[in-house]
Amino acid sequence: MTASTQEVGHDAAPGGPPPWLNDEIQQKMAWRDGDIVIAVPPKSGTTWTMNIVHQLRSGGDDSFADIYAEVPWPEILPRPDSVVDDIVAEFDAMPNDRRRAFKSHAAPPALPYQPAGAVLDVRYMVVVRNPDEALASFRPFLMSHSDAWFDLWGVDRTALAGPDFAAYVAGLGSHALAPMVFGFAAAWWALRNEPNVLLVHYSDLKREPEPTIRRMAGFLGFDVADETWPKILEHASFPWMKAHEDKFELRSVSDVQILDPGAMIRKGQLGASAEDGVTPQFSETIATIGRTILADPVAFDWVYNGGAVAP
Secondary structure (H helix, E strand, C coil): CECCCCECCCCCCCCCCCCCEECHHHHHCCCCCCCEEEECCCCCCHHHHHHHHHHHHHCCCCCCCCHHHHCCCCCECCCCCCEHHHHHHHHHCCCCCCCCEEEECCCCCCCCCCCCCCCCCCEEEEEECCHHHHHHHHHHHHHCECHHHHHHHCCCHHHHHCCCHHHHHHHHHHHHHHHHHHHHHHHHHCCCCCCCEEEEEHHHHHHCHHHHHHHHHHHHCCCCCHHHHHHHHHHCCHHHHHHCHHHHCCCCCCCCCCECCCCCCCCCCCCCHHHHCCCHHHHHHHHHHHHHHCCCHHHHHHHHHCCCCCC
């Protein structure tokens, strides 16, 4: 990802990540005791997990205006002339009246990891999705960023996402997104037995939302009253989020509209990557990249299929 200590340039490298993403911000933040990090690769259940954590922390909240005001994203730059140190200062100045929660698409070392038993008790809620599904979902999402956002960054939409799905897989998909997804999984898999890291697969969250959300609550240390659970589960459900999708579209992140309406909450289906263009040939291309990065066959199988995390 791009990085700068002062004003950030906005050239998009062919096949590289969008220029509005920057790892350095989260590396310079002063982490606090009790912080929650929601670490998820792109289009792998990030927004859903952000909302789940917010609902658990709040006891069920339907009044928030933008999930990104409740769970900030330190990797995104609001403008090309943003100054990293100014953004870091804003996060460091957040009040102490509730536990902070942050979104990240990164894994260690790009995302600083506070070991369990250290001075700070930071919890890492990690979610992974089948790579075919994540890559299939990312291009439509990228194409649904607003014209104003692409104009602000001086980036050509088609040059970044490719003129069609095949070009996207050959470019951004193969050179940036697939290595990121598998590298993310490899880094967190190595930490899967740490008591402050919980790995959850998107497919398990979809198939068994309530027990999985209850497991998340226990891991994060939220003591949820029995009478509060129905409200939490309702507001953390995909249908509720789809009905209130304006709450999940990064509206508070920049003074320029980032997404077209309806871009963030799409289908969220399992096993539907072929509908978005992932052919068997594309799937094998992605898997071949993955095997060079994630050599452990148990880990590789888990990334695709979910289930219990092997010790």
